[in-house]
Amino acid sequence: MAIMLLRTTTDELVAALDGVAAGRVLVPSDPLYENALRLYTRSLRGRPDVVLQAASIDDVTLAVRTTASAGLPLSLRGGGHSGAGFAVADGGVMLDMSRLNRVRVDAGADRAHSEPGATWGDYDRATQRHGLASTGGVVSTTGVSGLTLGGGIGALRGLRGLSVDQLVRADVVLADGTLVTADEVRHPDLFWALRGGGGNFGVAVRLEFALYPVRRMVTGLLGWPLERASEVVGAFRRVADDLPDHIVCELVFTAPEGVPSILMTPRVIGTDSEPLLGPMRATGPTLDTVTEQSYVNGQRFMDPMAEWGMRHYWNTCTLRHIDDEVIATIARHSAGAPSPSSAIIVEHLHGAVSRLPAHATAVGFRHAPYNVFVEAKWTDQADDGVNRAWARQVVEALRPHSAGGAYVNYLPFDASSTDIAEAYGESNFARLRRVKSRYDPANLFRGNQNIPPM
Numbered sequence: 001m002a003i004m005l006l007r008t009t010t011d012e013l014v015a016a017l018d019g020v021a022a023g024r025v026l027v028p029s030d031p032l033y034e035n036a037l038r039l040y041t042r043s044l045r046g047r048p049d050v051v052l053q054a055a056s057i058d059d060v061t062l063a064v065r066t067t068a069s070a071g072l073p074l075s076l077r078g079g080g081h082s083g084a085g086f087a088v089a090d091g092g093v094m095l096d097m098s099r100l101n102r103v104r105v106d107a108g109a110d111r112a113h114s115e116p117g118a119t120w121g122d123y124d125r126a127t128q129r130h131g132l133a134s135t136g137g138v139v140s141t142t143g144v145s146g147l148t149l150g151g152g153i154g155a156l157r158g159l160r161g162l163s164v165d166q167l168v169r170a171d172v173v174l175a176d177g178t179l180v181t182a183d184e185v186r187h188p189d190l191f192w193a194l195r196g197g198g199g200n201f202g203v204a205v206r207l208e209f210a211l212y213p214v215r216r217m218v219t220g221l222l223g224w225p226l227e228r229a230s231e232v233v234g235a236f237r238r239v240a241d242d243l244p245d246h247i248v249c250e251l252v253f254t255a256p257e258g259v260p261s262i263l264m265t266p267r268v269i270g271t272d273s274e275p276l277l278g279p280m281r282a283t284g285p286t287l288d289t290v291t292e293q294s295y296v297n298g299q300r301f302m303d304p305m306a307e308w309g310m311r312h313y314w315n316t317c318t319l320r321h322i323d324d325e326v327i328a329t330i331a332r333h334s335a336g337a338p339s340p341s342s343a344i345i346v347e348h349l350h351g352a353v354s355r356l357p358a359h360a361t362a363v364g365f366r367h368a369p370y371n372v373f374v375e376a377k378w379t380d381q382a383d384d385g386v387n388r389a390w391a392r393q394v395v396e397a398l399r400p401h402s403a404g405g406a407y408v409n410y411l412p413f414d415a416s417s418t419d420i421a422e423a424y425g426e427s428n429f430a431r432l433r434r435v436k437s438r439y440d441p442a443n444l445f446r447g448n449q450n451i452p453p454m
């Protein structure tokens with residue numbers, strides 16, 4: 001039953017939640033409140049009146065019903081990795097689901113059932129006990145649900161596609177507080193929209209994934225001085241179109257310890273790495289940490305590079321190609337980055353990602369051979385302006401080479417409605433809006449890259 005609140009004060013909000021919720025209810029005067037707001041990014045744009053640390057699905061329903069009936073903002077915190085800071089509402093309720101982090105594996109059926117606060121570390125550890133995996137993020141502290149609902153680019157993408165391509169079912173608490181199961185048969189339109197539409201349609205309280213056998217991988221870093229970018233990318237280009245599905249990689253333009261560099265992160269599922277490592281090692285990298293290792297270790301070797309508590313501004317675009325002009329543009333902007341911690345990451349997309357038709361899921365970038373993630377990262381609030389401007393300039397400079405579409409999880413907090421529409425493409429966006437109108441007509445779930453109801 002909905003809890004009716006007219007003009008809701010924080011006290012009334014607390015009264016509606018405290019003692020009713022199984023989880024902890026935190027207000028700004030609580031010593032644990034600030035801790036709950038410590039997330040990947042420190043670039044937060046508001047503070048919630050209340051944090052509800054959900055201890056059950058009933059707590060999720062309670063938060064949804066309470067905020068919906070009071071007309072208050074509601075934000076969802078899964079792994080807390082949104083660079084746009086979407087996990088934190090300005091006023092209203094921040095629903096922190098990080099304690100709901102169990103992953104149950106049904107090895108006989110090759111299925112994993114993930115709770116909303118599970119991270120990829122939780123997920124990979126649970127599934128690897130059975131020698132199984134599905135496409136997940138490349139840093140172990142990223143949330144399974146936030147990453148998946150936006151699309152999900154990971155090491156298994158060449159073989160198995162995006163994370164959404166292995167999603168087979170989702171239990172979702174809708175804006176009216178009802179719990180539904182969405183799959184190809186039940187609520188098929190909702191299921192389609194969840195696969196790329198982000199947190200726009202409800203709270204996913206259980207995600208079920210198909211799993212595949214995976215044991216070992218070959219990964220690590222190759223590195224060269226930035227001046228060699230053209231030669232290095234030239235070597236990659238010669239093999240890129242023929243790479244087998246089990247090999248993917250990213251090119252990273254950044255300045256580790258202040259030294260402008262181009263890095264490559266090969267991610268080879270299994271041990272046959274020669275098609276990529278042969279030609280890349282032949283160029284004589286000055287850094288080479290690439291080794292064969294367990295899948296779990298390979299999925300967390302980048303964790304030390306993803307420290308929490310810095311300031312961020314993200315931006316993104318796709319690319320049709322990475323010719324010399326594109327690489328010169330990226331190298332020039334990388335060398336001119338106001339912060340040495342910032343990076344321009346080019347993700348190679350091929351294999352299973354691009355074999356699915358563009359409209360099979362809501363994701364709007366699967367046709368692109370390359371995806372660019374611009375991560376501006378710095379420490380001092382006084383430098384917000386210059387770092388944000390830099391990330392915008394990188395994308396503007398690359399726009400003439402765009403393949404169209406974009407990955408919504410990498411868009412900035414202030415992406416325009418046009419940016420979001422273009423990210424999905426015209427027909428996917430129109431369909432998403434129809435689904436939104438049906439499942440969240442009052443736009444309760446708006447603290448995200450928002451898809452407005454019609």
Ligand SMILES: Cc1cc2nc3c(=O)[nH]c(=O)nc-3n(C[C@H](O)[C@H](O)[C@H](O)COP(=O)(O)OP(=O)(O)OC[C@H]3O[C@@H](n4cnc5c(N)ncnc54)[C@H](O)[C@@H]3O)c2cc1C
Pocket residue numbers: 040075076077078079080081082083085086087088116117136137138139141142143144145146147148149150151152153154198199200202203204205306409410447448
């Ligand atoms: C260090 C780092 C590494 C990354 N690596 C990758 C990568 O390898 N591949 C990739 O594709 N992306 C990657 N990302 C981007 C990532 O996909 C997004 O940041 C994503 O939003 C993280 O999800 P989260 O649950 O951790 O985020 P949160 O900040 O907890 O949530 C962000 C938003 O996701 C939505 N959401 C979260 N949980 C739910 C839920 N249960 N139901 C409904 N909506 C929900 C909500 O709108 C929420 O506000 C990375 C990000 C970081 C910071």
